[in-house]
Amino acid sequence: MAEEKKVTIKKLNAAKTIGKFMADYYYGLDRAAKTGEKKVAWCTSVGPAEILRAMDFDVYFPETHSAMIGATRMATDLIPKANAIGYSPDICSYLTADVGAYLEGVSPLSKAFEGIEGPPKPDVLVFNTNQCRDVQDWFNFYGEEYDAPVIGVHSYVGVQEVEEAHIRSIAQQMKEMIPALESVSGTKFDIDRLREAVALSRECSDLWKDVLDTASAVPSPITFFDGTTLMGAAVVGRGTPAANDVYRVLLAELKERIANKEGALEDEEFRLYWDGMPVWGRLSAHAKLFAGLKANVLASTYCNSWIFSALDPAEPFESMARAYTELFIVRADAPKETYIKDMLDFFKVDGIIYHDAKTCPNNSNCRYGMPQRIQKASSLPFLVINGDLNDMRLISDEQTKTNVEAFIEQLAESK
Numbered sequence: 001m002a003e004e005k006k007v008t009i010k011k012l013n014a015a016k017t018i019g020k021f022m023a024d025y026y027y028g029l030d031r032a033a034k035t036g037e038k039k040v041a042w043c044t045s046v047g048p049a050e051i052l053r054a055m056d057f058d059v060y061f062p063e064t065h066s067a068m069i070g071a072t073r074m075a076t077d078l079i080p081k082a083n084a085i086g087y088s089p090d091i092c093s094y095l096t097a098d099v100g101a102y103l104e105g106v107s108p109l110s111k112a113f114e115g116i117e118g119p120p121k122p123d124v125l126v127f128n129t130n131q132c133r134d135v136q137d138w139f140n141f142y143g144e145e146y147d148a149p150v151i152g153v154h155s156y157v158g159v160q161e162v163e164e165a166h167i168r169s170i171a172q173q174m175k176e177m178i179p180a181l182e183s184v185s186g187t188k189f190d191i192d193r194l195r196e197a198v199a200l201s202r203e204c205s206d207l208w209k210d211v212l213d214t215a216s217a218v219p220s221p222i223t224f225f226d227g228t229t230l231m232g233a234a235v236v237g238r239g240t241p242a243a244n245d246v247y248r249v250l251l252a253e254l255k256e257r258i259a260n261k262e263g264a265l266e267d268e269e270f271r272l273y274w275d276g277m278p279v280w281g282r283l284s285a286h287a288k289l290f291a292g293l294k295a296n297v298l299a300s301t302y303c304n305s306w307i308f309s310a311l312d313p314a315e316p317f318e319s320m321a322r323a324y325t326e327l328f329i330v331r332a333d334a335p336k337e338t339y340i341k342d343m344l345d346f347f348k349v350d351g352i353i354y355h356d357a358k359t360c361p362n363n364s365n366c367r368y369g370m371p372q373r374i375q376k377a378s379s380l381p382f383l384v385i386n387g388d389l390n391d392m393r394l395i396s397d398e399q400t401k402t403n404v405e406a407f408i409e410q411l412a413e414s415k
């Protein structure tokens, strides 16, 4: 068997800066909800956040809360609470864990941030179904509970080429949300403020892309597991200057590592790509498992999902429509495969891990022959890990360990 050894995974100093950003973000939301000094909008993670920023909302993203529920391993006890009121154990475990936490009156925020009891009460909830339909059901639940309006964009799925007709339809839907948002916020929509938010968001996207692209260096200064927490500011802070500031700090540190030929792992022998959701309750265990086998999982489809290179302040609605439709998760298999093949070359990887997340078919790309087709085209081996993002009852740690060890051994033999 491939030999597993104890290794050091080097911590990034900028992680503290991003941790402080996240704390300020949650305290800001908590203050807004408690004092009413700002209205709070809930938004899906790849929803039209720029419009909400332009209209003075503080924006909360429930998926980050649910990822925290998973990472703190609270999810498995909470999911059955949502199952009991009719949300199936087979649907998104972000949804079921989050609804379960609400029903139980618990939140990981209260442990992480003193004085915060839980998520901020919404004044409005805004979704985009570009990632899945579950987000609409998720927001509808809270809309009922909090008696708040739920509005959103109904997106296309399985998109081959992004066409003008897609852009027109999505941009129009975004424009049609404005009157409802004006009536909740009490702020008149101003196109120049939207241009500002789109420009800041684009800058955030460019910086985040530069951060992730540093993983093409050999050795890579960053791991996928670092990325899953460092991406917090790109998810919740895009459209604000503060998010861009923290990524400048992070990027400088990563560039310094590259200049010093310093990798995130002490010894990087194998370079891997991750497709699919992280297993939030096993982030640290998986980081150690791979690092112990001298394998750096250094790039992923998941972290790249918050790169929106189409955003353009000159055409705010249309470019948002394009950016949020060009996304990997929205696309058909053919463009997804082209994208992954480009990533494999760019990041110079030796193999691919596909996470088949039981409750997220939308972000599991190994169910219709894609790994086999990509292997045929790239000659790179792959491994499928069966698991889930939040429901740890769907994980077999022993099986994952055995499969990963055998996979790395296979890579070692072919080197």
Ligand code: SF4
Pocket: 092, 093, 094, 095, 131, 132, 133, 134, 135, 277, 359, 360, 361, 362, 363, 389
């Ligand atoms: S994409 Fe997957 S994890 Fe995200 S909300 Fe939809 S079903 Fe849940």
